Amino acid sequence: MAGVDSRSEALSRASSRSSARRAEWGIALVGPTMRTVVLVQILLAAASGAGVADHAGAYWALTLCVVAVSLLLIVQCLVLGTVRRGAWHVPDLVLAWVAVPAMNLLLPDPFVVGTWEAWASGFAINVTALAAAWLPPVLAVGHGVALGGWYLAWTLTANTTSWETSLSNALTIPGYALVVAILVRYLRGLARDADQSREDAVAATRALELERYQLTVHDASSILRLLSDEDTPAEVLPGLRRQADREAQRLRTYLGAEPPPVDSSVPTVGAMLTAAMEGFEDLPLEPAVALGAHVELRQDVWTAVGRAVTTVLHNVRLHAQAHQVVVHADTDGTTWEVVVSDDGVGFDQASQPLGFGLDTQVGQALRDVGVAVDVRSAPGRGTSVTITGPVTEGRA
Structure with missing residues (x-):
């Protein structure tokens, strides 16, 4: 730090x-x-x-x-x-x-x-x-x-x-x-x-830096926790290692140790979801992204949504105990939509506030780039996270 x-x-x-x-x-x-x-x-x-x-x-x-x-x-x-x-x-x-x-x-x-x-x-x-x-x-x-x-x-x-x-x-x-x-x-x-x-500015800056730090290490801490857990199944480890390598590169970029990698791929919803789901082979994923895969996104939106989907999948891996996880993408030509749904244990939204991952890493980060997010869950009925944004003119 x-x-x-x-x-x-x-x-x-x-x-x-x-x-x-x-x-x-x-x-x-x-x-x-x-x-x-x-x-x-x-x-x-x-x-x-x-x-x-x-x-x-x-x-x-x-x-x-x-x-x-x-x-x-x-x-x-x-x-x-x-x-x-x-x-x-x-x-x-x-x-x-x-x-x-x-x-x-x-x-x-x-x-x-x-x-x-x-x-x-x-x-x-x-x-x-x-x-x-x-x-x-x-x-x-x-x-x-x-x-x-x-x-x-x-x-x-x-x-x-x-x-x-x-x-x-x-x-x-x-x-x-x-x-x-x-x-x-x-x-x-x-x-x-x-x-x-000046004291208020110091306190606000420290709070901002702490939030940035939490945003940076939230997913990495989930990966490290599973890697260090002796009960983590062996078949999960290869995906975790790939994710750990990706997080290590991102952290080095964040700390200025090396320049950010240049992404030469077209920033489409499909490419974003493919990158976001990498390393989650241990989850019962069912991608259904063909209807919205072709939609192109601004680079900042592409990055923020990809990070948000990754965070949601980390939450599913750690908490949901799901038997099915559906990642769906669609568009009506005006807006695009990405939905991550699981059939896991869910939680009571009335009594249990959203954690840092869903509230800040997903909700706030997406709102900052003009993307809406809706989280719905109920005990025993799983969790659904819906991410919606406008189709930028000329990128449909």
């Missing part, structure tokens, strides 16, 4: 490269980038802010705390590959809440709103945006609303005429939290859906 499973193994390897993990890495790269931009703006204005602050030491201490936490954020995001974990979470939130009143208390009123000397508003916007990537969405937006209200309450106490700017900054804080929360939730959901789709 090494060759058979190649596609499912490739998909399994692709599945290991999780889309959710890649999405998390993307968010973890965006977070430090956003913080770096804000940090550069804070540092560019820090000297000027310390120069006008009432307490330069306190201003520098608060600024350096922000720098330290921001560096911790950048390092941990790049090392862990996620914003969901990190020792910077709580200090980041605390600094955002502390910086708002600190700017109002340390700086003169004209600098409190609309300048980067009072970097609290820009820092608060960035903090709430990043918090939306690691907090639950509702909590993140609620935090943004609370911090925006906190900012507005403090800036309105300053002696400044720009209340519009204060209100705009206050609304921007929860606005960014809402936008980032929606975007992050969407990206993570999209990544989860991609991972689930």
Whole structure:
């Protein structure tokens, strides 16, 4: 099965490269980038802010705390590959809440709103945006609303005429939290859906490969079982060996060990049935195919029907205990029909579902090439499998 499973193994390897993990890495790269931009703006204005602050030491201490936490954020995001974990979470939130009143208390009123000397508003916007990537969405937006209200309450106490700017900054804080929360939730959901789709594709591919494998070895396993059974009559063995050789050639072709044999015979119903019945001399076969033997079939139909008839005969050999097996072919010029009937033990279709051979190897395989199949059986009354297909124009 090494060759058979190649596609499912490739998909399994692709599945290991999780889309959710890649999405998390993307968010973890965006977070430090956003913080770096804000940090550069804070540092560019820090000297000027310390120069006008009432307490330069306190201003520098608060600024350096922000720098330290921001560096911790950048390092941990790049090392862990996620914003969901990190020792910077709580200090980041605390600094955002502390910086708002600190700017109002340390700086003169004209600098409190609309300048980067009072970097609290820009820092608060960035903090709430990043918090939306690691907090639950509702909590993140609620935090943004609370911090925006906190900012507005403090800036309105300053002696400044720009209340519009204060209100705009206050609304921007929860606005960014809402936008980032929606975007992050969407990206993570999209990544989860991609991972689930990949897992479904892997499972579907494995199921398809398993079905193909079962289709390939079903008849071969029946032959091997009889060949290995010491009770198999000696007169049956020559036919089984011919069938085993044919199955071995087919399996080698399937696995790519050798090119498929070229069939130079005309693909007629008669030729198909002759090939399908080869090796079943141990069965009480009664061919009656003259009426439909001349009908030509497409190559894919010829192959599928031949395999189906062989599978039916294997089932008869293993289960039917039949005294008579009739293989009949007929045509009315529009459709052709092949019927395989036996007078064996039969089975109850109401309580006993079709096995893999009749259901998949016969039914599904024939439906895939546009051929109908009807299975009828009853306990003690044998089984009849009717295969019907259209006569292709020009092939009657």
